[in-house]
Amino acid sequence: GKDFSTEAPLGAVLAKLASVGLDAAVMAKLDQLLGKDFAREVTLMSVLAKLSAVGLDAATLAALESISVQNFPGDYPDATAAAKLDQLLGKDFAREVTLAAVLSKLSAVGLDAATLAALESISVQNFPSDYPAAGTQTRLDTLNAKNFSTEVTLTAVLSKLSTVGLDAATLAALESISIQNFPSDYPAAGTQTRLDTLNAKNFSTEVTLAAVLAKLIPDPATAPRQDSMIALLGGGARDHRETTVSTTYDPLTNKVTLAAARKHLSIFPKEDVYWVDSAASDADAGTRLTSPNQRGFIRAGQRFSLALKTGVTRLDFLGRTQAGLLYVTAMD
Numbered sequence: 001g002k003d004f005s006t007e008a009p010l011g012a013v014l015a016k017l018a019s020v021g022l023d024a025a026v027m028a029k030l031d032q033l034l035g036k037d038f039a040r041e042v043t044l045m046s047v048l049a050k051l052s053a054v055g056l057d058a059a060t061l062a063a064l065e066s067i068s069v070q071n072f073p074g075d076y077p078d079a080t081a082a083a084k085l086d087q088l089l090g091k092d093f094a095r096e097v098t099l100a101a102v103l104s105k106l107s108a109v110g111l112d113a114a115t116l117a118a119l120e121s122i123s124v125q126n127f128p129s130d131y132p133a134a135g136t137q138t139r140l141d142t143l144n145a146k147n148f149s150t151e152v153t154l155t156a157v158l159s160k161l162s163t164v165g166l167d168a169a170t171l172a173a174l175e176s177i178s179i180q181n182f183p184s185d186y187p188a189a190g191t192q193t194r195l196d197t198l199n200a201k202n203f204s205t206e207v208t209l210a211a212v213l214a215k216l217i218p219d220p221a222t223a224p225r226q227d228s229m230i231a232l233l234g235g236g237a238r239d240h241r242e243t244t245v246s247t248t249y250d251p252l253t254n255k256v257t258l259a260a261a262r263k264h265l266s267i268f269p270k271e272d273v274y275w276v277d278s279a280a281s282d283a284d285a286g287t288r289l290t291s292p293n294q295r296g297f298i299r300a301g302q303r304f305s306l307a308l309k310t311g312v313t314r315l316d317f318l319g320r321t322q323a324g325l326l327y328v329t330a331m332d
Contacts, residue, residue, distance in 0.1 A: 262331060
């Protein structure tokens with residue numbers, strides 16, 4: 001049956017508020033605080049970080065929202081607290097007035113604008129009258145008079161050499177030293193005999209060269225023998241082949257046929273290849289090239305040389321992963 005919304009109950013509520021110190025003056029102070037602008041994003045983020053650091057994170061604050069204090073003192077806020085709040089309300093923490101106060105403090109300790117400007121152009125005027133000192137000046141003059149690299153200096157060096165016995169006459173004498181006290185049997189009889197033997201040798205005349213040729217082939221002076229020697233030393237006739245090897249065996253490109261049986265082979269592939277020699281047929285070559293234990297392998301870019309006891313007339317190749325050029329040189 002209670003009516004809580006009429007003027008009389010509301011008046012009673014206001015009277016209660018006034019009795020605990022929340023009268024019109026206090027409410028006005030709170031209104032002033034509400035009028036302050038504390039809420040820029042940077043400030044709020046800094047405040048939140050500080051609150052989190054002391055344990056007032058979002059979860060704690062949410063819990064605090066449901067706390068109710070039942071035992072406020074009868075004079076809350078008391079006169080002292082109200083006076084402190086009034087002082088805080090009168091403070092200006094971040095405006096031109098505050099900055100002006102800082103500048104005023106700097107000026108009070110002598111760091112005003114004029115002093116700072118003067119510091120920028122400081123120059124030292126009170127050097128001692130004998131700067132640099134007389135002793136220092138004398139030493140600098142002595143060093144300045146030194147001559148470290150001219151003829152005068154070199155002459156001084158020669159003079160020092162002369163004092164230790166290395167003068168011009170001594171140096172000239174050293175140039176013409178000859179040893180006079182060799183032993184009477186120098187060189188010894190055994191050494192002399194060996195020198196005579198070596199002196200009798202003929203290392204570079206036609207007789208010696210003919211003897212060398214005689215060791216190499218009989219009848220060295222005839223043209224056929226010389227041609228035979230050239231053939232032996234030069235490797236004889238050569239077969240050169242160049243082809244593009246595919247990764248699927250194709251006799252038209254992957255088979256190399258030589259004009260005659262050759263024992264010495266040089267193979268140079270541009271890509272990794274498998275190879276076999278002396279295949280009986282194209283089918284045989286294709287089978288052997290794809291059989292791991294019947295084929296050889298040559299790495300791309302490496303020159304592969306073969307010296308065979310029996311000459312071959314056929315070589316077959318297969319690209320390992322991709323097609324590429326291959327070069328073959330075959331000799332007797």
